Structures are given as C-alpha cells and as structure tokens.
Amino acid sequence: MRSIWAVAVNTIRQALRMKIAAIFVVLLLVLLPVLGFTTTGDGTLKGRLQTFVSYGLSLTSILLCLLTLVASVYTITSDIEQRQIFTVITKPIRRFELLFGKLLGVVLLDAGLLVLFCAIIYGITAYMPSFYAATEAERTEAANEFYTARANLVLPDLDVSKEAAEDYGKLKATGQLAQFYPGFSEKEILDQLTKRRRLEKRAAPAGHELLWEFENVRPLDPGERLFIRFKYDVSVNPPDSYVYSRWLVGDYRQIKYGTPIVTPIYEPPMRKDPIRTFREIEVPADAVAEDGYLAVAFLNVTLNNMVVIFPLEDGLEVLYKADTFTANFIRAALLILLRLIFLACLGILAASFLSFPVAMMFCLAIFVTANFSGFVLESFSYMSDSVYTVYSYTLKWVIWLLPQFDKFNPAKFLVPGRLLSWSLVARVAGLVVCVRGFLMLLLGLLIFSFREIARIVV
Secondary structure (H helix, E strand, O other), X not given: OHHHHHHHHHHHHHXXXXXXXXXXXXXXXXXXXXXXXXXXXXXXXXHHHHXXXXXXXHHHHHHHHHHHHHHHXXXXXXXXXXXXXXHHHOOOOOHHHHHHHHHHHHHHHHHHHHHHHHHHHHHHHHHHHHHOOOOHHHHHHHHHHOOOEEEEEEOOOOOOHHHHHHHHHHHHHOOOHHHHOOOOOHHHHHHHHHHHHHHHOOEEOOOOEEEEEEOOOOOOOXXXXXXXXXXXXXXXXXXXOEEEEEEEEEOOHHHHOOOOOOOOOEOOOOEEEEOOOOEEEEEEHHHOOOOOOEEEEEEEOOXXXXXXXXXXXXXXXXXXXXXXXXXXXXXXXXXXXXXXXXXXXXXXHHHOOOOHHHHHHHHHHHHHHHHOHHHXXXXXXXXXXXXXXXXXXXXXXXXXXXXXXXXXXXXXXXXXXXXXXHHHHHHHHHHHHHHHHHHHHHHHHHHHHHOOOOOOOO
16 A cells, blocks of 8 residues: 555656646636636626536536546656656556556545635635625525525426327328338337327417426425426417416315315416526425425416427426535535546556557547537437447447546536435446446556566567
C-alpha cells in the first residue's frame, strides 16, 4: 500500500506541473464567477439560476473530463517514452501497484478539483438571490422550482399491445398495409400502431375528461406543495392558441365511491393555458391520501371540437418535494466524480498499450460517443430487421460497455429541481465504475503486465 501511495503522490505532482492542467484550473476559476454574474436566462431569478447551474456544471464536467484523460494517459506514456519508468520497475514495486498508484493519484486530483469548483458553483447559486435583489415572488418561485429536490411521477404506460395487434390484423386482412405504411417493416408498423393507441388514451375531445391515478406518492412534508406539470398538444390549433380546462386534484375515490371526504380535494379555477408550453398547477401536499394515493382529473371545456392531447414523453407528471437542494447538489457532484473515475480507468487502459497521441484519440472517441450514447442507441432501432439482428449479436455488446453520460447528466436533475436519488447514484456507480470501469482497468493491468517495456540489447 505504501508503494501505491508513493506513486499516487508522484502522479499528483506530475499532473500539477502540466501546463494544460494549469490552463483548465485558471479557466474554471475565472469563467465560473463570470458566468454567475452575467447569465440572464429568461430574465427571472429562476431562469438565471437554471442557466448558471447548467452552464457551470457542464463546463466543469467537460474540462475535468479532458484533464482526467490527459493526466491518466500522459502520466504513463511519458514515463515510458522518457524512460523514467526504468527507475520505478527496477525497485520492489509490481506493475499492478504502479497502475493502481497512477489511478489513485488521478482520482484524488479530480476529487480535490471537483470539490473546489462545485463549492464555487454552490456558493454563487446560494448568493445569487441577494446579488440581483430578487422580489419576493421570484424568491418563492425559485424556492419551489429550483432550490428543491422534487420527485416526479409520470403517467404509467398502458398495455395496448393487444389493440395494436388487432389493428395490424385488420389492416393486413384488408390489404391496406402497403397503402398506409409503404416500405415499413412489421416491427415499425406495430410501433406506430402502439404509439397511436397510447395517444388515444391521453386524448380528450371537447367536453370529455381524463383521469390519472398515482400510487405511492410520499411528500417530504404534508405542509409542502404539489406541482402538476403538463404540456398540451392539440388536433387543430385554436384561434388564440389557448386551451380552456378544469382540473381536480385529490383522493378521487371519495367521489367515485361516495365515501365521506377526509382528504382535501382541490379544484383550481378554470384555466387558460397556451398549447405546447409547459405549465404547472400548485396545490397543497395534503391532497395525497394517507396510503399515498393521488388522482388528477382533467376536463376539456374548450368550445370548439378541438381534441387535447398529452404527449407521451412529457405530457403530464406530478412533482413533490422529496429532499433538499443541498443533498441533491452533492449527489450531482458524485455523478461527475463517477464519470471522472471511469475516464481515468479508460486512460489507464489506453496508455497500457498505445502511445500518447493514439491513446488520446482513442479516449476522445469513446468520450464523445458516450456523450451522445442515447442518440446512438436510438438510431439502431430504425434499422431493418436483418441489419438489427447482426447488430444485436456484434456491436450491441461493445456499445453496452460505453457509459451513457447524456442519460445521467447531473444538470438534467438540478436545473428543473428534480430529485437525484441515492439509488440512481448507486446504480450509476455499479454500472459505470464497478462493472465497466473495473473491466477496463483489469484489461489494462493484463496488457501492461505482459508488455515489454524495454528490449535487452547484447
């Protein structure tokens, strides 16, 4: 252990002497405060906070990721190219201890810099309401929608596979598949029919209502507030681009079964909301029943024949405070640290058998792909059946090794005030570090242990 620690300390010193490390540190020390006092967002306090946290965390993450790759690759390749490694491996230190020491040094450096820059971001975020002399209304909005950690409950996916299969059978029996879906495969047609059936379950013609029921809603405090976040789509654009509606939030079972009303039921005044724009309805959290049940009812009171549709991805969700902003911010910082640990393992693997330029190109290619992994994986779903079969037995397992940085982006949780749970952090740690990172480190150790460092010349 003493040998590993000695290598780690030497690695930190070596990384701090790198000019690129000094440049990245100075850039963050200068840019983060500048961003904090120049970002405007949509002009409101919440908009400024969201913009600063989004840009600040993204900038910190990108620069530290690049620094991690450069440091982890350079610290090994430079020792080999400059033959400094000869003075190390000739001593009673094993090769795996050398690599573990390098990894530990890079991770400790990352952790220290991450704590420093996250402390700057957190401090500016906490001070911003005083700096801009925000109004009481803006402070309340920021407290409810930014300085919080809100859990979200989305609409459950209804099983409409049977209806979609029946629709497909009817189209096939009447010979209309080629007419309505020319060039589509059977899988693509079924996907389209399933999506249409699911949208029908979320559509309300004029004068009709929709009812959604949620289970296991557990607000942090019944005295807090609930937020119903929604967005409309419509069959025909109304003349004024607004939808008129009535809502009901509470224990609908009391109305459905005629039982005495114990849990409060809230019915906000008739609303007028723009289409294709996110809106929120705020009600007290005591609308949730003791067993965690909550119902949300929507009534389309628009006078024309317009059909109101709640989109599949982000049509409606229930938000409630489940933790504090500080705890959420700490978990977001841990997500970035897990990303840095994976990249350090990747750099160690690349440096174990490649030169510095080639190793950096290899690491940057994986890093860029990991940041767009969601788009890459989604694109494979549009392949033909034959190509998809080949992909599923070849590239699928290689792509699986890539971490999905875009899916677990911490800004996606902090900006809208969404809860980043410990279970999610643990899942990312297990998949990204304990599985993928460990496999890369193990492969790097295996390659480096058999690598010929220098040839014997007689």
